[in-house]
Amino acid sequence: MPLISTQSLTKRYGSSVTALDGLTLDVEPGIIGLVGANGAGKSTLLKILLGLLKPTSGSATVMDMDVATRGPEIRQYVGYLPEHDCLPPDVSATDFVSHMGRMAGLPPAAARERTAEVLRHVGLYEERYRPIGGYSTGMKQRVKLAQAIVHDPKLLLLDEPTNGLDPAGRDEMLDLVHRTGTEFGIATVVASHLLGEIERVCTFLLAIDAGKLLQSAPISSFVERTGTLGVEVEDGAHALAERLVAAGLTARVDGRSVLVDCPDERPYDIVRDAIDEMGLSLTRLEQRRHRLEDLFRAEGRADDAA
Amino acid sequence: MTRHEAAVAPRESATGAIYDLGYRGYDGPRLGRRAAFATLFWASLRAAFGLGRSGRSKVVPWGLTAIMVVPAAVAGAIQAIAPGGLSPFNYDNYLWDLQPILALFVAAQSPELVSSDQRNRVLSLYFSHALARSDYALAKFGAMAAALFILGLAPLLVILFASILASSDVAGAAGDQLGNLPQILGSPLIYAFPLAGLGMAIASFTPRRAYATGAIIAVFLVTGAVGAILSEAGRGRMSQVAPLLNPFVLLDGARNWLVGKSIPDSPVSDAHLALPLFGLLTAVLTAIAIAAVVWRYRRIAA
Numbered sequence: 001m002p003l004i005s006t007q008s009l010t011k012r013y014g015s016s017v018t019a020l021d022g023l024t025l026d027v028e029p030g031i032i033g034l035v036g037a038n039g040a041g042k043s044t045l046l047k048i049l050l051g052l053l054k055p056t057s058g059s060a061t062v063m064d065m066d067v068a069t070r071g072p073e074i075r076q077y078v079g080y081l082p083e084h085d086c087l088p089p090d091v092s093a094t095d096f097v098s099h100m101g102r103m104a105g106l107p108p109a110a111a112r113e114r115t116a117e118v119l120r121h122v123g124l125y126e127e128r129y130r131p132i133g134g135y136s137t138g139m140k141q142r143v144k145l146a147q148a149i150v151h152d153p154k155l156l157l158l159d160e161p162t163n164g165l166d167p168a169g170r171d172e173m174l175d176l177v178h179r180t181g182t183e184f185g186i187a188t189v190v191a192s193h194l195l196g197e198i199e200r201v202c203t204f205l206l207a208i209d210a211g212k213l214l215q216s217a218p219i220s221s222f223v224e225r226t227g228t229l230g231v232e233v234e235d236g237a238h239a240l241a242e243r244l245v246a247a248g249l250t251a252r253v254d255g256r257s258v259l260v261d262c263p264d265e266r267p268y269d270i271v272r273d274a275i276d277e278m279g280l281s282l283t284r285l286e287q288r289r290h291r292l293e294d295l296f297r298a299e300g301r302a303d304d305a306a
Numbered sequence: 307m308t309r310h311e312a313a314v315a316p317r318e319s320a321t322g323a324i325y326d327l328g329y330r331g332y333d334g335p336r337l338g339r340r341a342a343f344a345t346l347f348w349a350s351l352r353a354a355f356g357l358g359r360s361g362r363s364k365v366v367p368w369g370l371t372a373i374m375v376v377p378a379a380v381a382g383a384i385q386a387i388a389p390g391g392l393s394p395f396n397y398d399n400y401l402w403d404l405q406p407i408l409a410l411f412v413a414a415q416s417p418e419l420v421s422s423d424q425r426n427r428v429l430s431l432y433f434s435h436a437l438a439r440s441d442y443a444l445a446k447f448g449a450m451a452a453a454l455f456i457l458g459l460a461p462l463l464v465i466l467f468a469s470i471l472a473s474s475d476v477a478g479a480a481g482d483q484l485g486n487l488p489q490i491l492g493s494p495l496i497y498a499f500p501l502a503g504l505g506m507a508i509a510s511f512t513p514r515r516a517y518a519t520g521a522i523i524a525v526f527l528v529t530g531a532v533g534a535i536l537s538e539a540g541r542g543r544m545s546q547v548a549p550l551l552n553p554f555v556l557l558d559g560a561r562n563w564l565v566g567k568s569i570p571d572s573p574v575s576d577a578h579l580a581l582p583l584f585g586l587l588t589a590v591l592t593a594i595a596i597a598a599v600v601w602r603y604r605r606i607a608a
Contacts (some may be wrong), residue, residue, distance in 0.1 A: 038535060050433075050434045051434075052430065052433055052434060052608050056550075071436075072338070072339060072436045072438065073436075075434055075435050075436055076336055076435075076436050078434070080434040081431070082427070082430045082431070084427055084430075085426065085427055085429055086426065086427045086430050086431050087426060087428070088423070088426045088428055090359050090360055090363060090422075091358070091359065095358055099345070099349055100340070100431060100435075102342070102345040102437070103342045103345055103346065103431075103435045103436075103437060104335045104336075104342075104433065104435050105335075105336035105338060105341060105342065105435075105436060106332070106334070106336070106337075107334065107335060107337060108339075110332065110334050114332060117330065121329060147316070147431065151332065151336070152331050152332035179329075180329075182318060183328070183329055184329040184331075185331075196360065257435070
């Protein structure tokens with residue numbers, strides 16, 4: 001049984017904006033990364049799965065339940081962390097999470113008990129009795145995560161969970177997401193525009209662009225295909241690229257850098273020797289972080305070729 | 307789906323050793339939409355009086371509640387000291403006389419219930435649970451109506467107890483007062499629903515508290531003032547009917563029709579209209595207001 005399945009799902013806002021354009025996909029349980037640029041349709045997809053938005057056409061099922069007809073039932077088993085702020089400032093984290101637990105169907109005692117548990121899991125201790133208005137962004141994100149898991153959902157939809165966090169906060173949030181997905185065993189969809197984050201915590205990748213499915217593959221297979229070495233030199237990027245291509249590598253110029261595809265270890269030595277022999281001044285040599293742009297550029301080229 | 311039960315192991319933190327028992331699932335009952343509705347209703351009713359909120363959120367609702375009750379308490383005390391004196395208040399005129407306080411409560415607390423959820427965007431969370439959008443609208447409306455009912459009932463109960471305690475024959479007085487129960491319960495009930503509808507209908511259309519409060523006060527002021535001016539300046543039938551523009555006149559007429567007597571300073575008797583008409587208009591006003599709130603929450607983006 002697929003966790004999420006959509007058939008030619010389309011969502012238009014008004015007559016001009018198309019957020020989802022005939023999206024068809026099947027997703028098995030796991031930690032699923034949903035990646036795409038801002039405006040690619042990530043949030044729209046999540047909201048349709050939750051029944052917050054009605055699709056213009058097409059259909060979607062979550063855990064084999066049709067979102068159009070069984071929305072309330074689905075929502076009992078789904079936790080949602082919205083992209084935007086969604087917390088009242090004048091209530092304490094304990095009161096708010098427990099309130100949301102009861103909204104999700106927990107009896108009062110269970111809501112209190114689970115609130116204490118999930119707040120401890122997300123790392124909120126003494127401060128949970130203070131009004132949320134005084135929290136840091138990192139603490140607020142934790143409260144948002146806590147309210148999403150308080151009712152022990154079977155599916156967790158996280159929309160940009162690291163939004164607004166500093167690097168340390170990002171790491172902690174990603175750790176939490178990873179724990180939630182593995183240790184807690186909750187199937188999770190993480191929407192993000194940062195491929196690096198998806199790579200770190202997810203097992204499966206869905207890439208969408210302009211409302212269309214771009215990629216749907218396990219993270220491992222994806223990383224192999226786009227592993228790229230960035231070589232930045234003072235001048236002579238073009239000469240270097242030509243030489244590397246002549247040596248049998250796949251290389252292309254990107255500004256002052258040469259991007260070299262590295263399916264294995266072999267290119268590293270060739271690049272080192274080439275720079276040495278050509279007497280180039282090397283500014284930077286880096287394992288390229290897989291950025292969304294690269295993914296989309298690669299796909300664009302494939303389209304052009306076809 | 308497997309759940310790993312983590313071994314019990316202390317984890318050091320700023321607050322000392324935390325014994326991490328690992329994540330535990332939940333296999334207990336999941337109550338549905340009805341429980342969510344009840345939860346939201348009670349939470350909103352508490353919020354209407356600032357319960358569970360900071361001290362600052364309690365100032366306005368409790369201040370207004372106090373102002374609402376004090377005249378009844380003072381009148382009761384005077385009766386106790388000087389029995390036989392005529393109290394200015396009775397079950398018929400009390401809510402009419404203190405209508406500015408009711409209006410202020412509606413203006414101050416309606417935004418507390420609905421505007422802040424919009425401003426803080428909590429709606430996305432509510433709507434991503436089993437609750438339907440109309441449930442949210444009706445729970446909020448119901449909570450506001452309940453709050454207004456409590457606010458209106460409290461002083462009438464004070465009058466009731468004062469008059470029972472002030473009499474020499476407590477048991478007899480209690481028996482006499484039994485007949486007034488329809489008035490004591492009915493009047494605040496008749497006031498609560500239309501006022502809550504009006505407040506919710508206006509407040510649900512803006513995330514800004516101040517705008518909502520201002521708009522509600524404006525509606526009460528304008529309808530009251532226009533009604534009064536037209537009835538002064540207009541001629542004949544016009545001047546008699548004009549006060550109907552004021553929602554409080556409708557409420558007093560409905561109260562007059564259903565549970566009480568006419569009161570001298572209300573324009574209801576001057577209008578020379580059949581009392582059921584007031585009841586009908588009150589019902590129509592309430593229905594329109596509720597429909598507006600439900601419509602608003604069906605359309606609102608979350």
